[in-house]
Each structure stands twice: as structure tokens, then as C-alpha cells.
Amino acid sequence: DAGVIQSPRHEVTEMGQEVTLRCKPISGHNSLFWYRQTMMRGLELLIYFNNNVPIDDSGMPEDRFSAKMPNASFSTLKIQPSEPRDSAVYFCASSPGAAEKLFFGSGTQLSVL
Amino acid sequence: ELKVEQNPLFLSMQEGKNYTIYCNYSTTSDRLYWYRQDPGKSLESLFVLLSNGAVKQEGRLMASLDTKARLSTLHITAAVHDLSATYFCAGESNFGNEKLTFGTGTRLTIIP
Numbered sequence: 001d002a003g004v005i006q007s008p009r010h011e012v013t014e015m016g017q018e019v020t021l022r023c024k025p026i027s028g029h030n031s032l033f034w035y036r037q038t039m040m041r042g043l044e045l046l047i048y049f050n051n052n053v054p055i056d057d058s059g060m061p062e063d064r065f066s067a068k069m070p071n072a073s074f075s076t077l078k079i080q081p082s083e084p085r086d087s088a089v090y091f092c093a094s095s096p097g098a099a100e101k102l103f104f105g106s107g108t109q110l111s112v113l
Numbered sequence: 114e115l116k117v118e119q120n121p122l123f124l125s126m127q128e129g130k131n132y133t134i135y136c137n138y139s140t141t142s143d144r145l146y147w148y149r150q151d152p153g154k155s156l157e158s159l160f161v162l163l164s165n166g167a168v169k170q171e172g173r174l175m176a177s178l179d180t181k182a183r184l185s186t187l188h189i190t191a192a193v194h195d196l197s198a199t200y201f202c203a204g205e206s207n208f209g210n211e212k213l214t215f216g217t218g219t220r221l222t223i224i225p
Binding site (some may be wrong): 015033042043048055056090093095097098101102103106 | 144146148154155156158159161163167169201211212213214215216218
């Protein structure tokens, strides 16, 4: 298996633009997670899905952020409009289920100018 | 809400020495996870500790969990340069909820 695949690897955009991050989890994994990593705040869980259903989105910073999982093999995280403070590395991770380790993607380095 | 604290935040140690990273968490959590992150890279799972008294070892790393003390430790034996990385512990907030709260990380540098 290729592991969790994220795209793009790097994204540079201007403030106010829409940004869409994409994730393909490992086949057969039931849970998918979006994390954000910054120097100041560390690793924060934004949202997680189980069987394509959002279970906990309490970490989504504000209405500018939205996430979808239309099927078991694809998820998106959208920021609209983007702001400089959204600059971070966004990780997608998947797991087979509860009490199982997370498999992380390579991350998307987002820079909002 | 679960809080996870690690110490130290930074650790510089010589090759061949032993050291321990500590992970304290604030509420009852039966499960504790350790991850490694190399600079500019993703996170890689090291250990999953699922019960009180659990101990797991892989090479020069050994992790343990004491749920009564709300403490997990990651012990490094005879450190080698390849172990230089940032180590994170993470706990689950509620049983059956897969939401992981990560600690701040311990940045470990092994000096030859």
C-alpha cells in the first residue's frame, strides 16, 4: 500500500483565496483525521471521520474551514477565505479503528501570504 | 478536556547515554501513543500502550504506561545519532473516541 497520500505537498497562496487540501487514506481504514501543526500550537486535531461520517469537528477553528469525506477513499479540507494565520503544515492520517495507531500522510505545507 | 504534557521539551544527550522522556496527562486515559517525527517529515508510530502496566520495547526505545499515575515514559538506552528526532506522546480523551491529544513534543538531539 502507498500509505496515506496528500496533495499538494506545498501550497502558496494569497490571503483571501480558497485553498483545498486533499487526502487519500489507506484502503480499508475506517477513520480519517485532519491535523494542523504549527510551532506555536503544536499538533491540533481539526476533525475526524469514521466510516465517512464526521464524528468530532470541535477543533475546526472557524467557519472558514470545512471538511468533507464523500467516500471511503477521499477527503478534502477547504479554507475559504484563507488568512496568513492559517499557514501551517496540515496532516491527514488514517487508522483501521479504535485503539489502533494512526498512519500519517506526508503533509501539506501551506503558506498564506 | 484532556491535556498532555511532556518534559523535557528539548534534550541534548551524548551517544551511549541513557535518558527518559516523561509524558503526563490530565484525565483518565487507558491508551497512550508514542510517535516520532524527523525534521520536515511526517509522524511515524512507535508504540501503542493499551493498558495499565503496559511495556513495549523496540530496539533502544522502551515505553511504559502507568494509568494510575497518569504517566507514560519513553526510555532511551545507549543513544545513537539515528535517534535524533522529535518524540510525541498522545492520549485518547474518552474510551471509544479516537480523538488523540498530542503533547508538545520532545526534541531530542544526540551528540556524537
